[in-house]
Amino acid sequence: MADTPQLVTITVDGKQIKAPAGTLLIDACKNAGIEIPSFCYYPGLSLQAACRMCVVRIEKMPKLQTACTVPITEGMVVTNDSDEVRQARKATVQILLGNHPLDCPVCDAGGECELQDMTFTYGAAESQYMETKQHKDEQQWSPVVYFDRPRCILCYRCVRVCGEVMDVWALGIQNRGVSSVIAPNKGDHLECEECGACIDICPVGALTSGTYRYKTRPWEMNHTATVCTHCGDGCKTTLGVRRSDTGTEIVRGDNRDKSGINGDFLCIKGRYAFDFQQHPDRLKMPLVRKNGKLAYATWDEAFDLIGRRFKEVRDSQGGAAIGVIGSTRTTNEENYLLQKFARKALGTNNIDHHRTADYPAFAAAVAGKPELTASLHHVEKSPAILLLGGDPTEQHPLLAERIRTNIRLHGGKLFIVNDEEIKLRRQSKSYAHIPQGAYAKFFEFLSGTDSAADQLTTAGTKKDQLLAMRELLRKEDDLLIILSADIRGKDIATIVKLGQSHKKVRFMMLGDYANSRGAADMGLYPDLLPGYTPVANAGAFSEYGANLPKSAGLDTAAMVEAGRSGKLGALYIVGANPFARYNVQPGQTAKTFVVVQDMFLTETASMADVVLPSNNAYEKAGSFTNTYGDLQLLKKAADFAGSKSDFELIVRIADRIGFELADLVPFGKGVRADMGQSRGAQSGEADRHEIWLIANKYEPKMSPLDPSAIFDEIQRLVPGYDVSRLNLFSGNSVHSHATGKGTGAQQNPELIWPANDTLFTSGTLGRYSNTLNSVMEKYTGETSEVMAD
Amino acid sequence: MFSEQLSKKFDKMVTNYPTKRSALVPMLLFAQDEVGHLSDEVIANIAKRVELTDLEVRNVISYYSLLHTKPMGKYHVQVCTNISCLLRGGEEVFEHCKQKLGIGHKQTQASGLFSLEEVECLGACSWAPAVQVNYDFHENLTPERMDKVLEQYAKK
Numbered sequence: 001m002a003d004t005p006q007l008v009t010i011t012v013d014g015k016q017i018k019a020p021a022g023t024l025l026i027d028a029c030k031n032a033g034i035e036i037p038s039f040c041y042y043p044g045l046s047l048q049a050a051c052r053m054c055v056v057r058i059e060k061m062p063k064l065q066t067a068c069t070v071p072i073t074e075g076m077v078v079t080n081d082s083d084e085v086r087q088a089r090k091a092t093v094q095i096l097l098g099n100h101p102l103d104c105p106v107c108d109a110g111g112e113c114e115l116q117d118m119t120f121t122y123g124a125a126e127s128q129y130m131e132t133k134q135h136k137d138e139q140q141w142s143p144v145v146y147f148d149r150p151r152c153i154l155c156y157r158c159v160r161v162c163g164e165v166m167d168v169w170a171l172g173i174q175n176r177g178v179s180s181v182i183a184p185n186k187g188d189h190l191e192c193e194e195c196g197a198c199i200d201i202c203p204v205g206a207l208t209s210g211t212y213r214y215k216t217r218p219w220e221m222n223h224t225a226t227v228c229t230h231c232g233d234g235c236k237t238t239l240g241v242r243r244s245d246t247g248t249e250i251v252r253g254d255n256r257d258k259s260g261i262n263g264d265f266l267c268i269k270g271r272y273a274f275d276f277q278q279h280p281d282r283l284k285m286p287l288v289r290k291n292g293k294l295a296y297a298t299w300d301e302a303f304d305l306i307g308r309r310f311k312e313v314r315d316s317q318g319g320a321a322i323g324v325i326g327s328t329r330t331t332n333e334e335n336y337l338l339q340k341f342a343r344k345a346l347g348t349n350n351i352d353h354h355r356t357a358d359y360p361a362f363a364a365a366v367a368g369k370p371e372l373t374a375s376l377h378h379v380e381k382s383p384a385i386l387l388l389g390g391d392p393t394e395q396h397p398l399l400a401e402r403i404r405t406n407i408r409l410h411g412g413k414l415f416i417v418n419d420e421e422i423k424l425r426r427q428s429k430s431y432a433h434i435p436q437g438a439y440a441k442f443f444e445f446l447s448g449t450d451s452a453a454d455q456l457t458t459a460g461t462k463k464d465q466l467l468a469m470r471e472l473l474r475k476e477d478d479l480l481i482i483l484s485a486d487i488r489g490k491d492i493a494t495i496v497k498l499g500q501s502h503k504k505v506r507f508m509m510l511g512d513y514a515n516s517r518g519a520a521d522m523g524l525y526p527d528l529l530p531g532y533t534p535v536a537n538a539g540a541f542s543e544y545g546a547n548l549p550k551s552a553g554l555d556t557a558a559m560v561e562a563g564r565s566g567k568l569g570a571l572y573i574v575g576a577n578p579f580a581r582y583n584v585q586p587g588q589t590a591k592t593f594v595v596v597q598d599m600f601l602t603e604t605a606s607m608a609d610v611v612l613p614s615n616n617a618y619e620k621a622g623s624f625t626n627t628y629g630d631l632q633l634l635k636k637a638a639d640f641a642g643s644k645s646d647f648e649l650i651v652r653i654a655d656r657i658g659f660e661l662a663d664l665v666p667f668g669k670g671v672r673a674d675m676g677q678s679r680g681a682q683s684g685e686a687d688r689h690e691i692w693l694i695a696n697k698y699e700p701k702m703s704p705l706d707p708s709a710i711f712d713e714i715q716r717l718v719p720g721y722d723v724s725r726l727n728l729f730s731g732n733s734v735h736s737h738a739t740g741k742g743t744g745a746q747q748n749p750e751l752i753w754p755a756n757d758t759l760f761t762s763g764t765l766g767r768y769s770n771t772l773n774s775v776m777e778k779y780t781g782e783t784s785e786v787m788a789d
Numbered sequence: 790m791f792s793e794q795l796s797k798k799f800d801k802m803v804t805n806y807p808t809k810r811s812a813l814v815p816m817l818l819f820a821q822d823e824v825g826h827l828s829d830e831v832i833a834n835i836a837k838r839v840e841l842t843d844l845e846v847r848n849v850i851s852y853y854s855l856l857h858t859k860p861m862g863k864y865h866v867q868v869c870t871n872i873s874c875l876l877r878g879g880e881e882v883f884e885h886c887k888q889k890l891g892i893g894h895k896q897t898q899a900s901g902l903f904s905l906e907e908v909e910c911l912g913a914c915s916w917a918p919a920v921q922v923n924y925d926f927h928e929n930l931t932p933e934r935m936d937k938v939l940e941q942y943a944k945k
Contacts, residue, residue, distance in 0.1 A: 169842045169844065169845070170844070171844075172842075172844040172845060172847065172848040173848055174847060174848055174851035174852075175851045175852065176851075176852045183844065183847070183848070183851075184844075185842065185843070185844040
């Protein structure tokens with residue numbers, strides 16, 4: 001890998017270009033800015049040479065050659081632009097158009113269709129084919145996949161992406177010649193992971209999606225690249241949005257520009273499960289409990305009540321009588337602000353969130369050694385990977401795809417230790433099926449205690465297999481170790497220490513929701529400040545002032561319990577559903593003043609005294625940290641009238657309890673101010689609006705509702721977050737480093753509840769996604785019944 | 790599913806090539822000869838043997854006109870109508886078979902005795918027109934001679 005590949009020089013249309021020997025001609029040209037058209041060629045997939053669009057003339061070769069299959073050699077002389085080549089390509093387009101229906105005016109792909117573009121370029125406008133076109137009606141293969149056979153140009157991209165990239169192999173080609181047809185694996189329907197990769201990779205409109213088809217035209221949407229709000233992988237998803245009765249609705253999700261951490265990969269959730277955003281059950285007005293019933297109220301009324309009650313409880317019973325539960329799907333800025341608000345304004349350490357992995361123990365284990373933490377970018381080219389527990393195919397689809405791609409294209413080796421069968425086994429070099437939860441025992445075995453192996457054997461794994469695996473593992477000097485949420489507490493320290501016997505080793509920790517890691521990093525813990533800083537030893541956070549409580553607060557379970565017994569005067573819940581999880585019944589929290597911010601009337605919200613309708617991640621700016629520590633910027637794509645971002649809600653509550661906002665959000669340091677009045681619909685947003693502000697010589701962070709103001713503070717105070725802003729703001733992912741001074745005081749593994757989501761569930765969001773529910777129905781005959789998050 | 794003999798043969802065949810799937814087409818032919826056609830069960834069984842999905846096996850079957858997924862007659866009559874046979878009366882032979890057997894292209898008699906198919910060149914141009922019944926060739930045919938051929942099979 002390390003040796004520099006030998007460069008060879010070739011001539012294309014009289015222009016000399018250099019590229020490494022063995023590069024495909026089509027790639028060499030592309031890198032040099034020379035376009036060779038193609039339909040079937042797709043980087044990373046096997047070569048097909050089916051479409052004949054990329055033909056070029058190469059000197060000393062008898063016929064036109066396909067540039068997608070010819071590796072370049074020294075002195076090759078290529079003609080890409082000549083009458084002969086142009087004519088050949090035109091003829092190809094004409095043949096493709098022979099059976100193509102030309103229903104472009106109603107086709108989903110119209111306007112962004114590769115066949116349209118090629119026809120435009122090569123001018124095959126005249127239809128010489130006089131026979132009747134072969135026609136077949138469109139078919140629905142699954143809730144998300146539709147197939148319009150006549151539009152298909154048989155490039156095989158869908159077949160290859162489904163098999164090679166996704167390892168699903170649900171699509172095939174049947175018959176031959178002109179009657180060839182793409183076929184699904186179950187005769188008339190698909191049984192697959194419903195990822196939609198086949199749809200996005202289709203160069204024409206043959207495969208279309210149930211969520212988008214016949215809804216709009218590509219040019220009628222605006223596109224915003226943001227981060228998916230479902231699992232902890234942090235895929236970039238580009239949302240196509242358009243105006244709707246309720247603001248701005250999302251009509252499409254894709255990642256065709258391959259700009260993110262995920263290349264062009266997305267699972268069903270990133271591509272199609274954005275429909276909760278327009279769910280009819282979304283809250284559009286604040287609700288206040290009056291005479292025992294939740295009733296609509298004005299924002300003013302709601303904020304006044306919250307401000308008054310929070311202040312009363314704090315001033316009469318002290319901060320310890322207030323509890324705060326944060327979210328795993330709010331931004332870093334919101335999480336940071338929430339804990340700062342709790343600690344500084346309410347004076348309580350009673351703050352927690354739904355924990356899905358033991359990040360504090362992980363941060364402590366890798367403290368001071370940032371080189372031990374792996375970004376998702378490391379997965380694709382790691383020579384060896386050890387996966388301990390978990391089922392990435394279901395819970396971390398992007399990670400699973402990166403691992404498969406590594407093995408397929410870069411020859412990495414995958415070692416799996418798991419207490420159940422997982423699909424990735426098909427890619428593994430060595431697989432150990434161990435007894436339920438016996439990971440600690442495995443580490444003991446790994447460290448050299450042979451006798452431990454006796455307690456690790458199962459029907460599928462014998463002792464000699466374990467010994468062989470250990471032997472192979474020991475030979476690896478560059479290893480990536482992936483820890484599932486099953487590995488907690490001191491086991492994490494053990495494996496991190498053990499792993500360092502390899503020359504080079506990196507670790508990653510798997511947690512579940514979109515910003516679970518961010519919630520942990522930002523200190524939504526009763527005993528940890530942001531950056532896993534112990535509350536007893538606040539360090540840089542001493543600047544919060546003397547009110548910062550020094551002793552650990554209550555965790556979620558204790559807060560819910562205190563809410564039940566009435567020991568808690570007030571409970572403030574942001575984007576979480578703990579009452580469902582801890583089985584709280586209506587009326588049980590009557591003595592506690594409960595405020596909930598959510599999109600929907602969840603079990604928790606329905607028992608609250610005040611409910612504030614909030615935005616989801618697709619409707620706000622900020623940042624997310626994926627479970628691997630990769631920080632990415634969220635951009636506001638959609639809007640939903642009647643809801644506000646959690647950031648704004650927290651700030652407004654702080655304002656109503658009479659807290660000095662400048663002490664909460666560091667804003668207002670400029671000369672000329674824009675107090676939000678010019679922002680209108682874009683209130684609380686930094687990205688697009690910032691350009692306008694700068695152009696008008698306004699200080700961009702003059703509003704207390706601006707999350708980027710608090711991001712300054714995060715960067716300044718939170719260990720591991722001093723990342724490159726330039727990189728982050730230009731849309732890349734930047735790696736943050738978890739680092740802790742010691743494990744949190746409350747290491748209670750009982751509080752870690754992995755979501756156990758499948759490909760088709762996603763906590764509360766999943767319950768309100770019609771797409772996910774329809775897919776669930778297809779496979780199980782029932783709608784999603786999942787634990788609330 | 791398969792006779793013990795064929796099963797053993799398949800066990801051996803998958804070891805003949807560097808990848809198991811290479812044995813697919815000959816296995817399909819042998820299976821078709823024994824079972825009569827490539828049923829869903831046959832497909833699933835062979836897919837497992839060569840480590841492919843059922844879909845991939847179906848893809849291959851659908852490519853070859855010699856492989857059938859629906860039951861054929863005990864005697865499969867394949868009439869060539871390519872150029873040499875056409876010039877020497879292949880079309881008439883095919884039409885005659887349709888009349889005589891009461892079935893059309895790719896159809897099977899209700900009794901299951903005969904099925905008929907119009908096929909491409911059988912490689913017997915020197916003795917055109919030619920017909921292949923199962924694996925046996927019948928050459929220099931006329932409608933009258935064809936009758937005798939069919940009678941001969943019906944009597945068997």
